[in-house]
Every structure is written in structure tokens, then in C-alpha cells.
Amino acid sequence: MTALFPPPSPLRLRLSAEALAHNWRWLAGQGSAACGAAVKANGYGTGATDVVRLLGAAGCRDFFTATWAEALAIRNAAADANISVLHGVREDDMPLALAGFARPVLNTPDQVRRWRDAGGGVCDVMIDTGMNRLGLSLADVSSGLLDGLTIETLTSHLASADEDVPQNGEQLAAFRAAVAAIPHRRASLANSAGICLGNDYHFDLTRPGLALYGGIPRPEAAPHIRAVVQAEAQILQLRTVAAGQAVGYNATWRADRDTRVAIINLGYADGYLRAFSGKGSASIGGYHLPVIGRVSMDLVALALPEGLDVGESDWVAIDYDLSQASCLSGLSPYELLTGLGARYDRLWT
Ligand SMILES: *Cc1c(COP(=O)(O)O)cnc(C)c1O
DSSP states (O other): OOOOOOOOOSEEEEEOHHHHHHHHHHHHTTSSSEEOEEOHHHHHTTOHHHHHHHHHHHTOOEEEESSHHHHHHHTTTTTTSEEEETTOOOGGGHHHHTTSSSEEEEOSHHHHHHHHHTTOOSEEEEBOSSSOSSSBOHHHHHTTTTTTOOEEEEEOOOSSTTSOOHHHHHHHHHHHHHHHHSOOSEEEOOOHHHHHTOGGGTTTEEOOOGGGGTOOSSGGGTTTOOOOEEEEEEEEEEEEEOTTOEESGGGOEEOSSOEEEEEEEOOGGGTOOGGGTTTOEEEETTEEEEEESOOOSSEEEEEOOTTOOOOTTOEEEEOOOHHHHHHHHSOOHHHHHHTOOTTSEEEEO
């Protein structure tokens, strides 16, 4: 039998390796701390193994995943680097965790006991400094819970580093108290936005995610962060919609004159959510193509301007500037990136 291979996808992400490495170097250059990379959620939708390989070549030595499945997926790409699993260890994770290619970030007293009882080696620990998400409280720790553990990285996470609010300073003070009280090799507090808060927040290791992938964590980073992701979709059908006719589910757009329309291979199953219905746009050859009607699961309709000559299977670029698309759709830049699904071909150049 002949082997069958899938054809190229009618949907692709053009990803800039140069922009990714530039963003990492800019973040790394903000202070003297080592700079890691959060690569959870498939590298924020861009492709975790490629991101690890590219950032490893740029000098990154610390990668953060949410789960053990994510850590396993980047294992080979991160051969010379540290992998930390932010969600710690459940009982089900223990066989993989004890294999030793990544460290758990221990978050709860149960996780600490599980790790110690199993004779797990070096680990990381997350301290909750006021976000009330994952992490041990300082009260948990003061009773000697961590005695005897070898802690590589002591971490905490900032809840509001994208804003100028007292919570940042409060979390900084709480983390300093933890750093003073708990033996560790390295301390790590800042995400992308936290890096922009200045040196006080950097400690030994930073953990940016969003800004690596082109998201703007705080306005002061905007001139320095480059776009990494450009989505492109192929035209599947061209039609002329006669004046008075409607397009798409529930007929939310109606032609006020005869209108040329392109149907493209993109939909909410690809992360292009219905929030872009009647609001999003694409471009080809310098022309602006507004989204008309509802975004479907796999399809979007674009109005074609007069004078534009396109054909079936031509590619259009989706307007997906993270800041603009975020304002337009009400989705956060994190949601815009991590929603990019499995149906894109991911092409790094
Ligand atoms: C996701 C995450 C990061 C990265 O945050 P960004 O805001 O994307 O830079 C860092 N640390 C922890 C604990 C995280 O969960």
C-alpha cells in the first residue's frame, strides 16, 4: 500500500525566528538576571519545540511548561536546558517526574510530601505572595515543610504587573521575605510585564512568555517588541453577492450593492473567534478586506474591493496585530495567541 500524507494546510502561520530571538534578547538585556522562557500552551500557540530549539540557540537555558505532557514534548529540543513544570506533580505524574529530565515546581503541601517520600531530587518551589492561585503560603513554609528539600529555583508570580498598582510592591516585599527565609539556589519572580517593572523585580531568573511571542506586556515595551506571528488563509471560493442578498449564518450582513466576496479557510475552530464577526479584516496586495457576516467554525467571508483581481487558492494575510486585534475583539493578546489551533502549518523563517 502507498503511504498517504496530508497536503499542505490551507491555513498557515508565518513565524519569525528573527523576531522571537530579538524579543528574547531584549528581555534578557533588561537586567543581569538569566532570562528563561514560558513555552506552555504549545509556546503560546506558535509551536513549543521550535521555540525551544530557536531560543536555545539564542542562549536560553530555562524553559517553563504547565504540564508534564508539555515537558515531555520539548524534552529533546531542550536537551542542554532546564525544564520546570509549573503545575507541580500529581500522583499520575510521578513516573515521568522521577525520570529526571525536568523539575516540578512544588505548589502544595501534598506535592511537597509526595516528592520527598518518593526521593525526588532537586525541585523548584512556588510561593504564593498574594495572587491566591498556585503556591505554598509563607505560613505553610514556616512550619518546616520544606526542610531537607534541595530547591533549585524559588518562585512566585505577579498578579498585576501590567498595571501600576500597590499589589506589585506588596508582592515584591512578600517574595523578598520568602527569599530570605528559604534556602534556594536561584530566585525568580518576573513574567514579561514584571521585567518592565525594573531590576528590583528580576532576582536571578526571569520567566517571560507573552513578550517573546510579540505581545506588548506594558506600554514601555512597545517600541522594542517585534511581531512574531502572521496568519494566512487560502481563498476557497469567490462569488458575487447580488444587492439585497445576505452572507453567512443568520444573515447578519446584507449587500447594499453587488459585491465580490472571498470565502477563506479560517474559522473559530482556528482561534479566530466570533468576536471578529463584522469587525476583523485581512489584506492582500495592499488592499483591505473587511470580514462580513458571522465567523463560522471553518470559514470567513471577506468583501473584495473594486479593482482587486484574486483567484481561488490565493493567500490572504489576516490582520492580527495583537494590540489592535485585542482592542477590536475584546480578547486578550494571550487568548489571541494560545487559541491558534492545530490546523495551521507553522512555517518559521
Ligand atoms: C505563564 C506564566 C509566565 C509567563 O507570563 P507572561 O505574562 O506570558 O510573560 C511566568 N510565570 C508563570 C508562573 C506563568 O504561569
